[in-house]
Amino acid sequence: MTDVVLRNISKRFGSVEAVRDLSLSVNDGEFVVLLGPSGAGKTTTLRLIAGLEQPDSGSVLIDGEDVTRDPPGTRDIAFVFQQYSLYPHLSVYDNLAFPLRSPARRVPERLIKKRVEQTAELLHVSSKLKNSATRLSGGEMQRVAIGRALVRDPAIYLMDEPLSSLDAKLRAELRLELKRIQIELGATILYVTHDQVEAMTMASRIGVIRDGKLLQLGSPREIYENPADSYVASRLGTPPINFLPAHLVPDVAMPDGTEMLGIRTEHLEIGKRNGGTLVGRVHRVEHLGEQNHVHLEYKGKMLVTLADPHQPVDAGEDVELRLKHPLYFDAAGRRIPAVIQ
Amino acid sequence: MSAIAKSNAHSIVEASPRAKAIAGTIVILYAVISILPLLWIVATAFKSQSDAIAYPPKVFFQPTLEGYVNLFTMRTRQTPDFIAKLPPPTTWYDKLVRQHDMVIAGPSKVVPRFINSLIIGFGSTFLAVFLGTLAAYAFSRFRIPLADDLLFFILSTRMMPPVAVAIPIYLMYRQLNLTDTRLGMILLYTAVNVSLAVWLLKGFIDEIPREYEEAALVDGYTRLQALRKVVLPQAVTGIAATAIFCLIFSWNEYAFAVLLTSGEAQTMPPFIPFIIGEGGQDWPAVAAATTLFVMPIVLFTVLLRKHLLRGITFGAVRK
Ligand SMILES: Nc1ncnc2c1ncn2[C@@H]1O[C@H](COP(=O)(O)OP(=O)(O)O)[C@@H](O)[C@H]1O
Numbered sequence: 001m002t003d004v005v006l007r008n009i010s011k012r013f014g015s016v017e018a019v020r021d022l023s024l025s026v027n028d029g030e031f032v033v034l035l036g037p038s039g040a041g042k043t044t045t046l047r048l049i050a051g052l053e054q055p056d057s058g059s060v061l062i063d064g065e066d067v068t069r070d071p072p073g074t075r076d077i078a079f080v081f082q083q084y085s086l087y088p089h090l091s092v093y094d095n096l097a098f099p100l101r102s103p104a105r106r107v108p109e110r111l112i113k114k115r116v117e118q119t120a121e122l123l124h125v126s127s128k129l130k131n132s133a134t135r136l137s138g139g140e141m142q143r144v145a146i147g148r149a150l151v152r153d154p155a156i157y158l159m160d161e162p163l164s165s166l167d168a169k170l171r172a173e174l175r176l177e178l179k180r181i182q183i184e185l186g187a188t189i190l191y192v193t194h195d196q197v198e199a200m201t202m203a204s205r206i207g208v209i210r211d212g213k214l215l216q217l218g219s220p221r222e223i224y225e226n227p228a229d230s231y232v233a234s235r236l237g238t239p240p241i242n243f244l245p246a247h248l249v250p251d252v253a254m255p256d257g258t259e260m261l262g263i264r265t266e267h268l269e270i271g272k273r274n275g276g277t278l279v280g281r282v283h284r285v286e287h288l289g290e291q292n293h294v295h296l297e298y299k300g301k302m303l304v305t306l307a308d309p310h311q312p313v314d315a316g317e318d319v320e321l322r323l324k325h326p327l328y329f330d331a332a333g334r335r336i337p338a339v340i341q
Numbered sequence: 342m343s344a345i346a347k348s349n350a351h352s353i354v355e356a357s358p359r360a361k362a363i364a365g366t367i368v369i370l371y372a373v374i375s376i377l378p379l380l381w382i383v384a385t386a387f388k389s390q391s392d393a394i395a396y397p398p399k400v401f402f403q404p405t406l407e408g409y410v411n412l413f414t415m416r417t418r419q420t421p422d423f424i425a426k427l428p429p430p431t432t433w434y435d436k437l438v439r440q441h442d443m444v445i446a447g448p449s450k451v452v453p454r455f456i457n458s459l460i461i462g463f464g465s466t467f468l469a470v471f472l473g474t475l476a477a478y479a480f481s482r483f484r485i486p487l488a489d490d491l492l493f494f495i496l497s498t499r500m501m502p503p504v505a506v507a508i509p510i511y512l513m514y515r516q517l518n519l520t521d522t523r524l525g526m527i528l529l530y531t532a533v534n535v536s537l538a539v540w541l542l543k544g545f546i547d548e549i550p551r552e553y554e555e556a557a558l559v560d561g562y563t564r565l566q567a568l569r570k571v572v573l574p575q576a577v578t579g580i581a582a583t584a585i586f587c588l589i590f591s592w593n594e595y596a597f598a599v600l601l602t603s604g605e606a607q608t609m610p611p612f613i614p615f616i617i618g619e620g621g622q623d624w625p626a627v628a629a630a631t632t633l634f635v636m637p638i639v640l641f642t643v644l645l646r647k648h649l650l651r652g653i654t655f656g657a658v659r660k
């Protein structure tokens with residue numbers, strides 16, 4: 001039973017507050033994803049847990065023990081770095097064996113061989129073990145980088161955007177594999193990314209982070225359906241959520257204090273004009289194969305939604321908009337949870 | 342079409358044929374200019390005394406090993422009668438020497454001098470690179486108070502010619518009994534070279550991403566182990582380049598060697614010019630000594646040339 005707890009961690013670099021009063025716990029066997037834009041403090045958070053940075057305040061607990069002042073090597077952590085993950089002077093085999101050969105661990109070479117081969121199997125790089133680390137394709141490199149963590153059985157795996165350098169197809173493939181492996185091994189993973197799809201598909205829980213602050217922590221569903229504020233709402237969903245000032249839709253019933261409506265594609269239906277008051281004009285229709293993105297203008301605001309491929313609309317056409325349970329936000333951007341029928 | 346050709350002419354990828362031809366000519370000229378004296382020295386070592394100083398200089402001559410024999414031996418002149426009474430020569434070099442009415446009196450000092458050069462040259466190079474690597478690593482990775490000032494101070498020791506401090510060093514060495522000792526020369530050359538080593542190596546180590554070591558730290562390696570297993574293997578290029586520069590300096594150093602060594606610890610540079618034969622400089626022997634003297638550097642450079650080439654262009658090209 002291992003879990004990792006961050007208690008009110010803060011870290012600044014000069015005038016930059018990289019992490020602000022961040023608290024988070026990752027339970028045993030959980031796959032937690034920190035989702036945030038570049039510069040949000042994701043990497044710093046992982047480095048604080050690994051002991052590669054010292055927090056200015058707050059503490060790190062692993063398995064109930066305060067390790068805040070411990071050196072990285074004693075924390076029982078495996079780290080997949082965003083960049084520079086493989087040693088260019090070593091073969092794939094030696095790269096994978098490197099963490100096990102640590103003098104602190106003293107694993108016999110016979111066991112190392114077994115472990116490395118198992119891991120290579122798991123990640124489908126068995127045939128590449130003799131290669132030089134620099135002679136791999138991007139996807140293989142990333143697999144081996146993840147493998148360098150997986151050869152060990154640490155309290156927690158920290159992964160810093162391990163898939164961000166790959167193309168979309170490989171990313172999708174490795175996403176699935178990583179999730180499968182995590183379930184297979186029962187591994188505890190803290191994974192950071194700026195990619196909402198990775199967060200949605202792999203996470204048991206998502207933490208949305210911005211400017212060093214953890215804005216919300218919850219299951220992908222919770223984060224998607226009950227975002228704490230307009231920023232969190234905007235992080236998830238493709239096409240992204242539309243925001244519409246409340247005063248532009250005076251006829252729509254909404255809770256007191258609502259300043260802004262958050263309208264995801266599923267909150268917005270379009271149809272032929274039928275006497276309704278919300279009328280928008282279609283500007284452009286993007287055909288993406290399985291779905292159509294409709295860009296439409298409503299009182300000077302551009303909205304994007306999905307259209308039923310069987311009910312084609314054309315650019316220039318006026319359509320009627322129907323709102324179905326949109327999200328309501330107050331003046332500060334916080335969500336007003338009330339649902340009005 | 343011509344626009345493309347034009348842009349190619351300025352691209353760093355491919356030089357125009359004319360530029361290539363000009364560059365090639367310059368390189369060949371430079372190579373000839375620098376290799377010719379070397380070839381002349383190698384040839385002179387195989388000339389006889391009179392061929393060596395013949396005017397006009399001889400390009401074609403009857404090769405002889407006299408120069409080499411003279412370099413390695415001490416000889417005394419004897420009367421032809423005396424030589425005739427000796428038992429017949431047992432070796433080819435005995436025979437060669439007797440043709441000039443001489444007999445070999447013993448080995449010359451060239452071998453111990455060469456050994457001094459090897460020990461002092463490689464010893465100081467090793468120390469300078471070793472200390473330089475550790476210092477460069479520390480400057481590159483740790484927050485050191487006044488790091489920039491310290492680095493500038495280290496570099497500033499190179500801003501004047503080392504000979505400017507010759508007298509204080511001479512006095513200091515006399516006090517410490519370091520004059521004419523190998524240890525003294527090793528320390529001196531290390532001190533001069535270490536500044537260069539720190540600066541060169543810091544550039545190389547700066548280029549190695551910290552993540553590599555951090556990964557090792559997280560995996561349970563200590564910092565020293567990470568340095569050995571992760572940083573050093575990736576810094577070999579820089580270390581090799583630095584070692585060559587250090588070796589070339591300490592190998593060729595003349596001024597301090599003249600000042601501080603005379604017997605025991607004398608290196609080749611002060612030894613070679615004073616190889617005297619009958620009636621002055623023994624040029625073939627000097628040339629033979631010079632040939633042997635440049636050998637180790639040539640060998641070392643050839644062995645490390647792959648690293649050297651990469652090393653010289655390395656820090657210069659930033660991604
Ligand atoms: N070693 C450092 N020195 C100075 N500033 C840093 C350092 N590391 C990170 N930062 C700053 O802290 C903020 C968060 O960085 P980081 O954790 O790398 O963000 P992310 O990984 O989410 O992109 C950024 O503004 C970054 O510039």
Ligand SMILES: [Mg+2]
Binds near residue numbers: 043044082
């Ligand atoms: Mg980052």
